[in-house]
Amino acid sequence: MMKNLEKAEEDEESDLNRLPDEVLILIFNKVLDLKWLFWCSLVSKRFASLIPRVHAVSFTCPAPKFNSSLFRNPNPNNNRPTKLLKSLFKDVFAKPLKCFYNIVAPKRLSFTVDTDSICSALSFLIKFREVRYLRMEIDESASARGGGAGVQSGGDEWLYKWRVNFRKKLETFVFLSPKSLREMKPNDGEEGNAGSVLTRDELQQRANFAFCRLKEAFSFHGLLLNVIFYHRMLRSVVLTDRKKQGMVCVRDEELAALRDYLDSLTVMDFMSLTKTTAVPVRVKLWDVPVLRLPLSGYVMEGVIMVVVRLADPNENFDIGGGDDNGGGASIAGAFDEEGKEAYGEAVTQIMLNHMDK
Secondary structure: OHHHHHHHHHHHHHHHHHOOHHHHHHHHHHHOEHHHHHHHHOOOHHHHHHHHHOOEEEEEEEOOOOOHHHHOOOOOOOOOHHHHHHHHHHHHHHHHHHHHHHHHOOOOOOOOOOHHHHHHHHHHHOOOOOOOEEEEEEEOOHHHOOOOOOEOOOOOEOOOEEEEEEOOOEEEEEEEEEEEEEEOOOOOOOOOOOOOOOOHHHHHHHHHHHHHHHHHHHHHHHHHHHHHHHOOOOOEEEEEEOOOOEEEEEEHHHHHHHHHHHHOOOHHHHHOOOOOOOOOEEEEEEEEEEEEEOOOOEEEEEEEEEEEEEOOOOOOOOOOOOOOOOOHHHHHOOOOOOOOHHHHHHHHHHHHHOOOO
């Protein structure tokens, strides 16, 4: 029996070895998951040499939480990828986030970071020099989330989505959270239900929660800089949480522009890209009792929208203005993607009808 099993395994291995490289690469491109690609690379030297040539990779990594003590005594003379990644995490990832968060958040939070898990994934990813499409999911348990898990008094999780527009730095962060979302009924007219008015405590809780999601956005930005720095052929990078509630997406022209900018920097410039001691911030919050969304066929009640932008303090523009400098287009289009029609329509309605509130 054992001999038959061993012979069957040898036959399967022989069949794989007869496949041309191009076919094996096509197979590995279907695998996608970085963890499984790693295990496949251990099968043989041939697999290990072919796997870095795949064009599409997806993986999940633990949520970054920040504690600078984990970055003590970085060795600047050691140029191994893992050491460099940890050094980059310290300077372009942890420090700027703490600085920004201390400015905009209602209170200070303490952070820790599982750098070994994150850097292990990124260190293996560095080998993928031909990767074109990269998707990263940040696995963050509700209990680990800063600012609470986003649970309403009744025990239900909050409904929310956030999107962020990054180039060199944060351009626009949009957070939208309705207290309820339901399908529109025929009798839902303009003079119908007055909606749900959020209490002062509810507004404060949701605003705090929005700033904690902004913290996530900055962690995504740090990862984004690292992968663009190492992967020259990328055409699309998507970073999201496991529930797809928050997302950073950079493609095509935006990706090329960011890469060109990074190429113009020295190593030290890159490591201090987002390091700053003063961050000019524009923040605006909207509280809308009810939004009727005829295009998507939904009604939102108790809606809060938070918009955060970094801006030149010498510039004079409305944070929600319709001009391009004011970020109106990027705010209105924050949720313009399949499956997010209700959220996109809600943002557009707030921009059109509630800007003066």
